[in-house]
Amino acid sequence: MPKIHVEYFAILREHAGCGSEEVQTGARTAAELFRELDGRYRFPRLASLKVAINDEFRDWDASLSDGDSVVFIPPVAGG
Numbered sequence: 792m793p794k795i796h797v798e799y800f801a802i803l804r805e806h807a808g809c810g811s812e813e814v815q816t817g818a819r820t821a822a823e824l825f826r827e828l829d830g831r832y833r834f835p836r837l838a839s840l841k842v843a844i845n846d847e848f849r850d851w852d853a854s855l856s857d858g859d860s861v862v863f864i865p866p867v868a869g870g
Contacts, residue, residue, distance in 0.1 A: 792817055793857035795824065801865045806832045821861060822851040828863075839866050 795818075798811040807828070818824035821842045828834070841864040844853055855861070 793855060793859075795855060795858075796860040797824070797828065798860070798862040800863070801867060802837075803832075803834055803863055803865055806834050808832075816855075818855060820852050820854060821849060824855060824861060825851075825863060837865050840864065 792815045795814050795816055796811065797814050799807045799809070804810050814824070814828070816824055816827060818827050821844060825840075825842070842849055842851060842853075843862040843864065844855070845860055
């Protein structure tokens with residue numbers, strides 16, 4: 792199974808209980824990986840969540856490979 796480095800920000804970090812982790816997964820896409828992690832951490836439903844793979848914003852159906860780095864980026868509010 793591929794090993795993926797995953798980083799979490801903001802509310803996702805709070806739910807995961809960590810800022811990053813190495814995950815062994817059978818997920819083939821970013822969407823499958825998120826669903827797998829959501830099952831583990833029960834992330835809140837977010838209107839617009841972005842994903843970056845290897846420091847580039849990608850579509851949710853982008854393929855994952857062993858050693859990839861995935862970042863899930865929730866919407867942020869500022870003021």
